[in-house]
Amino acid sequence: MLELNLARRAPALSPVASEAGVKVATLDAVGRLALRVKAAALAGRASVDGFDLSGAINSRSASGESGGERAALRLGPDEWMLLVPADETDERLEAVTAALTGVAHSLVDVSHRDVTFSVEGRGADAVINAGCPIDVSPSAFPVGSATRTIFGKAEIVLARRAADRFTVTCWRSFAPYVQGFLIEAAKDTL
Amino acid sequence: MLLIDCPYCGKRPEVEFHCGGEAHIARPESPIEMADADWGSFLYYRTNPKGLHAERWLHGHGCGRWFNALRDTVSDAFVATYEMGKPRPEVSPATAKA
Numbered sequence: 066m067l068e069l070n071l072a073r074r075a076p077a078l079s080p081v082a083s084e085a086g087v088k089v090a091t092l093d094a095v096g097r098l099a100l101r102v103k104a105a106a107l108a109g110r111a112s113v114d115g116f117d118l119s120g121a122i123n124s125r126s127a128s129g130e131s132g133g134e135r136a137a138l139r140l141g142p143d144e145w146m147l148l149v150p151a152d153e154t155d156e157r158l159e160a161v162t163a164a165l166t167g168v169a170h171s172l173v174d175v176s177h178r179d180v181t182f183s184v185e186g187r188g189a190d191a192v193i194n195a196g197c198p199i200d201v202s203p204s205a206f207p208v209g210s211a212t213r214t215i216f217g218k219a220e221i222v223l224a225r226r227a228a229d230r231f232t233v234t235c236w237r238s239f240a241p242y243v244q245g246f247l248i249e250a251a252k253d254t255l
Numbered sequence: 256m257l258l259i260d261c262p263y264c265g266k267r268p269e270v271e272f273h274c275g276g277e278a279h280i281a282r283p284e285s286p287i288e289m290a291d292a293d294w295g296s297f298l299y300y301r302t303n304p305k306g307l308h309a310e311r312w313l314h315g316h317g318c319g320r321w322f323n324a325l326r327d328t329v330s331d332a333f334v335a336t337y338e339m340g341k342p343r344p345e346v347s348p349a350t351a352k353a
């Protein structure tokens with residue numbers, strides 16, 4: 066592993082969590098691996114190193130094995146974001162690489178690129194829609210959905226974890242903007 | 256908001272997409288053997304129809320994939336979207352008006 070990987074690179078985020086009905090909170094660091102592999106190269110394999118890759122496009126598949134929860138967000142036909150506990154990142158990176166030996170793929174540790182916020186409470190969907198144009202009604206974006214989209218002027222990865230709980234993942238450099246936008250929008254949900 | 260039917264993601268808002276110009280333009284096999292006028296035509300000349308137009312679109316703020324779309328340049332209606340590499344679909348005039 067590169068020494069660079071050990072650096073802590075945190076955005077300058079306001080410690081203020083939203084006091085409104087919808088809580089906006091910064092989540093703890095998590096390991097994120099960007100995996101690109103074509104279906105033809107996977108040759109029908111549904112999982113790699115315990116990550117479930119069989120989910121539909123724009124869905125989140127989680128599997129909890131001995132190590133801790135592993136989630137695979139399928140963001141495109143050949144693209145996944147793999148989420149692992151922060152302290153297992155390097156271990157999983159090596160394990161997935163080993164599991165895909167001989168398979169044409171790209172696997173990059175992007176843990177420090179992103180920051181994740183949780184948006185939770187009654188009216189969380191309205192807070193998301195304050196900046197995000199996609200339909201987040203339960204029929205169009207049910208629990209378990211995850212997709213790349215935009216929020217205001219920033220690109221985000223939006224996941225619905227429960228009816229009233231979303232996670233918003235954005236690039237570190239956009240994080241103060243996204244956090245401020247979310248907190249402002251949450252003020253309407255008192 | 257205009258919804259575009261991404262072949263991979265389904266109906267998504269227009270702001271997630273980016274247009275990449277006319278579709279189905281194949282690069283000539285051997286440019287060196289072409290007349291300058293033909294090469295210039297390939298590089299710079301595009302059709303500009305009033306009506307159905309095949310275009311490349313990128314779902315950049317989504318699945319990140321390119322696809323082709325048939326768009327009516329008069330009404331801005333997306334009549335069909337299809338994956339890269341597939342032929343331009345035949346569309347009946349009745350469908351095109353919708």
